[in-house]
Amino acid sequence: MLAALAVVPVLRLAVVRHAVPPGSARRSGCDACGAPISVGRPWPALGPAARCGGCGARVGPPPGTVELAAAAAAVAVLVLPRSSGGELAAMVWWLGWAVPLVFVDASVHRLPDRLTVPAAAGTWLLLGTAALTGAGVTPWVRATVAGLGLALFFATTTLLLGRRGFGLGDAKLALGAGALLGWSGWAVPVLGLLLALVLSGLVGLGLLLTRRVRWSSHLPFGPYLVLGTVAALLLVG
Ligand SMILES: [Zn+2]
Numbered sequence: 001m002l003a004a005l006a007v008v009p010v011l012r013l014a015v016v017r018h019a020v021p022p023g024s025a026r027r028s029g030c031d032a033c034g035a036p037i038s039v040g041r042p043w044p045a046l047g048p049a050a051r052c053g054g055c056g057a058r059v060g061p062p063p064g065t066v067e068l069a070a071a072a073a074a075v076a077v078l079v080l081p082r083s084s085g086g087e088l089a090a091m092v093w094w095l096g097w098a099v100p101l102v103f104v105d106a107s108v109h110r111l112p113d114r115l116t117v118p119a120a121a122g123t124w125l126l127l128g129t130a131a132l133t134g135a136g137v138t139p140w141v142r143a144t145v146a147g148l149g150l151a152l153f154f155a156t157t158t159l160l161l162g163r164r165g166f167g168l169g170d171a172k173l174a175l176g177a178g179a180l181l182g183w184s185g186w187a188v189p190v191l192g193l194l195l196a197l198v199l200s201g202l203v204g205l206g207l208l209l210t211r212r213v214r215w216s217s218h219l220p221f222g223p224y225l226v227l228g229t230v231a232a233l234l235l236v237g
Helices: 001-006 007-019 065-077 085-107 113-135 137-164 169-181 188-210 224-234
Strands: none
Touching: 001 007, 001 065, 007 065, 007 085, 007 113, 065 085, 065 224, 085 113, 085 169, 085 224, 113 137, 113 169, 137 169, 137 188, 169 188, 169 224, 188 224
């Protein structure tokens, strides 16, 4: 838990850097005064208060939110039973990228390759080490097929529905999510996807009813994919 809170400044930095509109350069400093933000001098911009040290403007996600998400991720890892070292490492790795991705997607509706690709690649490789160190090759093959299958599902909706489908960022996020879910069994990726769809549907409906969004609004799916993945892993674990 303390370790999770210790890495929060790095997670906050990832969000600050990448929560920018498509095509823009990564953010290197405060929007208001330009004071540089880096992990070398994390306070107070990357601390829980999320304020620029120069001008006091808000920097990145609201105070306390990333801290809460990291703590929740740590609890999820701790309560997940029967995990081998490699499997646990894969989950910690994936969550380390998934938490900033949730905030970036919620803020600018993007899932940048610079976060989704290392998330998927590292997860797959760590599961590979788990396969080599005792788990055997079967769950790894399943993880590989499930990751590719889930990614293909999201990519197909983009191809068929265009802007009304999911984005290619969702497909790349699904690569790692699918691998993590597929490791535990064939039905688990399906469960994770269903949970993500139900969660996003419920939230979307709530937002429609309270008139916060319109039918034509495009809601980010990344946060639900991450929540659905963690929920499915906890349910089957
Ligand atoms: Zn500032």
